[in-house]
Amino acid sequence: MTLRATLPILIILAVLAAIPLLATSNSVLNFIVFVLIITLAAQGWNVLGGVGGQSSFGHAAFFGTGAYVSAILQSRFGINAWAAMAIAMGVGAIVGWVIGFLSFRAGLRGSYFALVTLAFAEVLRILANAAGFTGGAAGLLLKLNVGFANMQFSSRGAFLWLALSLVALTLFLSQWIASSRFGAQLVAVRENEEAARALGVDVLAVKLRAITVSAAITAAAGCLYLQYFLYIDANIAYGLWISVEALLAPMVGGKGLVLGPIIGAFTLHGLGEAAKTFAASVPGIDLAIYGIILVVVVAFAPEGVLGVLKKTQLWRKRKAHAATKLSEEAA
Amino acid sequence: MSLFDKTLNRRTLLKSGTVAVATIAAPSIVRGAEPPPVKVGILQPVTGAVAMDGEFGRTGAELAIADINAAGGIKSLGGAKIQMIFGDARSNPEAGVQEVERMQSEGVAAIVGGFASPICLATTQAAARYDLPYIVDVGVSDQIIERGLKNTFRFAPGFGICTKTAIENLVRINEAAGKPAKTIALVHEDGLFGSGLAKLMQQELPKHGFEILETMSTPTPSRDLSNITLRLRSLNPDLVIPSTYYAETVLLARTMQQQRVRPKAIYAVVNGAASNMRFVKEFPEAAEKIMDCNHWHDPRNPKNEDLRKRVEAAGKQWNYNVPLNYSCVGLLADAIERAASADRGKIIEALASSTYDKHLMPYGPTKFVGGQNQGAAPVATQVQDGVIRVVYPETYSDAKPVFPVRA
Numbered sequence: 001m002t003l004r005a006t007l008p009i010l011i012i013l014a015v016l017a018a019i020p021l022l023a024t025s026n027s028v029l030n031f032i033v034f035v036l037i038i039t040l041a042a043q044g045w046n047v048l049g050g051v052g053g054q055s056s057f058g059h060a061a062f063f064g065t066g067a068y069v070s071a072i073l074q075s076r077f078g079i080n081a082w083a084a085m086a087i088a089m090g091v092g093a094i095v096g097w098v099i100g101f102l103s104f105r106a107g108l109r110g111s112y113f114a115l116v117t118l119a120f121a122e123v124l125r126i127l128a129n130a131a132g133f134t135g136g137a138a139g140l141l142l143k144l145n146v147g148f149a150n151m152q153f154s155s156r157g158a159f160l161w162l163a164l165s166l167v168a169l170t171l172f173l174s175q176w177i178a179s180s181r182f183g184a185q186l187v188a189v190r191e192n193e194e195a196a197r198a199l200g201v202d203v204l205a206v207k208l209r210a211i212t213v214s215a216a217i218t219a220a221a222g223c224l225y226l227q228y229f230l231y232i233d234a235n236i237a238y239g240l241w242i243s244v245e246a247l248l249a250p251m252v253g254g255k256g257l258v259l260g261p262i263i264g265a266f267t268l269h270g271l272g273e274a275a276k277t278f279a280a281s282v283p284g285i286d287l288a289i290y291g292i293i294l295v296v297v298v299a300f301a302p303e304g305v306l307g308v309l310k311k312t313q314l315w316r317k318r319k320a321h322a323a324t325k326l327s328e329e330a331a
Numbered sequence: 332m333s334l335f336d337k338t339l340n341r342r343t344l345l346k347s348g349t350v351a352v353a354t355i356a357a358p359s360i361v362r363g364a365e366p367p368p369v370k371v372g373i374l375q376p377v378t379g380a381v382a383m384d385g386e387f388g389r390t391g392a393e394l395a396i397a398d399i400n401a402a403g404g405i406k407s408l409g410g411a412k413i414q415m416i417f418g419d420a421r422s423n424p425e426a427g428v429q430e431v432e433r434m435q436s437e438g439v440a441a442i443v444g445g446f447a448s449p450i451c452l453a454t455t456q457a458a459a460r461y462d463l464p465y466i467v468d469v470g471v472s473d474q475i476i477e478r479g480l481k482n483t484f485r486f487a488p489g490f491g492i493c494t495k496t497a498i499e500n501l502v503r504i505n506e507a508a509g510k511p512a513k514t515i516a517l518v519h520e521d522g523l524f525g526s527g528l529a530k531l532m533q534q535e536l537p538k539h540g541f542e543i544l545e546t547m548s549t550p551t552p553s554r555d556l557s558n559i560t561l562r563l564r565s566l567n568p569d570l571v572i573p574s575t576y577y578a579e580t581v582l583l584a585r586t587m588q589q590q591r592v593r594p595k596a597i598y599a600v601v602n603g604a605a606s607n608m609r610f611v612k613e614f615p616e617a618a619e620k621i622m623d624c625n626h627w628h629d630p631r632n633p634k635n636e637d638l639r640k641r642v643e644a645a646g647k648q649w650n651y652n653v654p655l656n657y658s659c660v661g662l663l664a665d666a667i668e669r670a671a672s673a674d675r676g677k678i679i680e681a682l683a684s685s686t687y688d689k690h691l692m693p694y695g696p697t698k699f700v701g702g703q704n705q706g707a708a709p710v711a712t713q714v715q716d717g718v719i720r721v722v723y724p725e726t727y728s729d730a731k732p733v734f735p736v737r738a
Contacts, residue, residue: 027432034425126550129521137522139449141474144456154460229424231452236424283419284378 005179008259009171016164020157029156035269036163037224041242042249042261043170044218049247050256051174051183052210053190055110058117059218059246061099061124064237066092066219067226068128071140074150076133081151085223089216096215097208104207109193118243125238139233142226151227163224167262170217174258177213186210190256218246252297254306263305268293368414369405369673371396371663372434372442374454375656379422383577384446388468389417390647391656392443394638399664407671413664420445424453431457440673441465443659446652448472455483464666464678466659469626469652471601476702482675484682484699486659487626487692488707494531497600497624500711500723502539504622504732510540511735512595516568517546518559518583520575525551528574528600544568553579560586569595569735573602580604584617595735599623606712606719608649615717620736622713622722628654629693630721630729638691658690662697665689693727 016036020029041063049055069088073079079087103116128134135141146152153159177183185206188196197203226232245265250256253264271293272286279285301308373392375385396413404410416439418430427450434442441464445451451470458465459480467475467485471493476485488496505512517532519525529546536543544566547559556579563571571594573583581604584597597620599605605623628635628651638657639649666681667673688696695706711723713732720730 025432025436027429027436030429030432034429126521130526137526138472138474139452141452141478144459144478144480229428229453230456231424231449233449236449241423287378287421 005175005258009168009175012259012262013164013168013171017161020155020160026156029160031269031273033156033160033163033228035265036160036167037221037228038245038249038269039167039262039265040163040170040224041218041221041246042253042265043167043174044214044216044221045246046214046250046256046261047174047177047217048210048214050250050260051177051190052186052207053256054104054207054210055114055247056117056211056214056243057114057247058099058119058121058243059214060238060240060243061117061121062092062096062215062218063222063225063242063246064121064124064128064232064234065095065215066222067232067237068134068140068222069219070223071142071226071232072133074142075140080149081227082149085151085220085227088223089219092219092222093212093216095219096211099215100208100211104204104211118240121238121240121243125234128238129234134234137233139231139236142230144230152230159228163228166220166224171258171262173213173217178258182206182209187256248294250304252293252304254304257304257306260304260306267305366409366411368412369408369667370414370416370434370437370439371660372416372418372431372437372439372444373656373660374418374420374427374430374434374442374444374450376420376422376427376446376450378419381422381447384469384650384652385420385422387648387650387652388444388446388656390642390645391653391658392660394641394653395657395660395664399660405664405667407668408673411673413660420447420450420454422447422450424449427454428457430454431463435461435463439463440667440675441663441678443663444468444656445470448475451475455480458482462675462679464663464675464682466663466682468656468659480702482679483702484704485702486662486690486694486697486704486707487655488709489703490527492707493601493624493709494528496708497528498532498535498539500624501536501598504711504723504734508732508734512569513540514542514544514566514568515570515572516544516563516566516594518563518571518573518575519546519548520551520579521548522551525574532572532600541570549575549579551576551579553582556583556586557590559583560590560592563587563594564590564592567594571597572600573597573605574600576603577607577610578603581610581614581617584610584621585614588617593737595737597621597736599625601625601709605714606651608719611714611717611719618714619717620714620733622711622732622734624709624711626651626655627693627710627712627719627721628691629727631727632691635691654691658692661690662687693721 019032023029045059066088069091070084073084073087074081099120103113108116129137146154185201188201189203189206193203249264250260252268254260268290272290275289276286375388376382377385377389396415400412404412416434416437418434420427420430431454442458443466445454445467446469448470451467452475455465459482462482465483469487471490473489473491517529519529533543573580580602602623604610605621606625606627611618635654642649642653665687666678666685670677670681683699686696693710698705710721710727712719713722715730721728722730722732
């Protein structure tokens with residue numbers, strides 16, 4: 001982990017961490033907390049979908065499992081919120097491993113894998129909607145009981161720091177994965193599975209490790225959502241919306257890049273929120289902007305925002321290089 | 332060469348600055364005597380899955396605010412006008428909470444609305460952090476008022492009252508007609524209200540001598556209900572009770588019409604379509620004689636007819652959310668009037684002791700216990716000749732029930 005690679009992460013984290021000290025408006029803090037929760041879910045997706053190239057369309061399965069396990073442990077068994085979160089992440093990881101084992105062992109790739117994950121998430125949604133211990137369609141409600149043990153804070157700023165610290169941990173984890181042997185194997189699988197196997201990479205094991213880590217991170221996002229809004233039902237926890245959010249943010253920001261999810265989430269939601277402020281009289285304008293960004297990214301910047309930045313940097317370097325060469329020749 | 336003099340010297344700056352300041356200040360100097368407006372947050376989902384209902388709610392709230400202001404505003408505050416701060420909850424709880432935060436930062440005195448239960452659960456809690464009074468318009472989940480939040484008031488009936496009333500009304504209507512209906516088929520959506528309702532009816536209806544032939548669930552959204560309709564045809568129940576949302580109810584009624592499944596009556600409970608003018612207008616034959624136990628305005632209150640004409644003149648549709656939100660805003664204005672203050676604590680006190688009776692719903696004067704309006708209850712409606720009529724209870728009805736529809 002070089003300083004050069006870590007510096008942008010530290011700067012982003014420092015800026016976000018300073019916001020609660022500067023901003024007095026809870027509206028701003030609330031917005032950032034929500035985007036951080038999305039970022040965390042998206043960071044989970046990025047490990048499997050971005051670095052590993054296994055695009056999942058059903059990360060709701062992990063988000064929802066995290067949220068539900070934590071909610072059930074707290075409301076029915078009176079378990080401490082922090083312990084519940086740890087257990088929920090573990091259960092999320094197991095669900096990830098099981099889904100991964102079933103689909104990767106069957107050799108599902110690309111759109112087939114995407115469809116299967118979507119199906120798993122939908123099955124879980126219907127089960128959660130029907131079963132009694134999940135509260136059925138009425139959902140589960142956590143009591144508003146502010147206190148550190150309950151992971152509920154009276155100030156939005158404190159929750160922002162909690163969400164940010166989890167995002168930071170995941171950023172460093174992603175950074176570590178990117179430079180590790182595991183990361184290299186994952187990229188090899190993404191680029192050419194057969195070639196990777198020929199070189200002695202245990203493809204199934206690598207993919208399973210990726211989906212397990214990915215699921216645990218996204219489950220943590222589900223727990224955060226629960227602690228923040230204190231209410232979940234099947235459509236919130238296992239709904240398609242979070243699967244889409246989790247994959248859109250890295251796509252817009254830069255798939256497979258460490259900073260991709262956080263940049264993507266803030267770009268998407270930030271522009272949407274700004275549009276809402278400036279065109280408040282037009283309901284749905286932010287959603288329209290959201291759609292336009294997507295179309296533009298898919299059409300013109302498939303590498304995402306960071307991809308575009310990199311390209312312009314490269315282009316500049318090349319131009320500068322060419323200029324020096326020219327001047328050398330002239331001399 | 333430039334057409335404009337680009338230099339900006341001290342004198343020009345001073346002169347133009349004075350003029351600018353005077354212009355900006357002028358309205359407040361002219362208004363001078365007028366008290367500052369009371370800001371009220373109106374929160375409705377006007378985009379997303381339940382946008383149609385949010386739009387109805389907004390219409391009702393807007394009309395109420397316009398009427399209150401036209402009648403001289405809040406008199407105990409020297410005729411202060413109500414200023415609406417509108418927020419779009421986008422049919423999901425996160426967006427609802429974000430709007431509550433924005434309303435808080437804009438300094439609203441109270442919030443009205445929410446519509447869907449998940450939105451209401453999240454937003455009332457967010458508002459509770461600021462002791463911000465919150466009047467829930469629809470949100471039927473009883474969890475909303477069971478959390479002991481002091482800021483939260485629900486004007487309309489909740490799930491428990493609705494189901495209890497629905498079963499009572501059905502039993503009475505059936506008894507009054509000489510008990511023609513004995514067998515029942517339940518069709519319900521598999522979400523919050525559908526499955527909960529079906530469970531309750533399975534327990535309660537047999538106690539009143541009904542036989543439940545079958546309970547069928549259907550997801551929301553459903554694109555095809557042929558199988559359920561075929562099953563209904565072979566079961567041939569006296570009564571079909573659908574508890575589904577708008578699209579599925581319309582689909583079921585139309586499929587039953589096409590396949591000529593004709594039970595003695597269709598008695599819907601808190602249904603998405605059976606008390607919706609759009610259904611009645613678009614599919615009058617399928618909708619005819621369908622009964623529903625639902626929120627509805629008091630047809631004997633002449634103010635409803637006036638309001639309805641205004642809504643229709645504005646090219647908008649009428650649904651129960653319009654008078655309901657109109658009434659909720661009226662209830663809030665009454666509380667602010669009695670509190671003689673925009674102070675949140677005082678408004679909450681005034682709401683808790685409210686006996687407001689100028690509303691448009693068939694509830695009688697308000698009386699809040701633990702945040703729930705005790706008089707709130709649904710009524711039984713029936714589509715008769717293309718008009719939605721209240722058929723039960725008699726104190727509010729404007730027509731007699733046609734039951735059974737077929738012998």
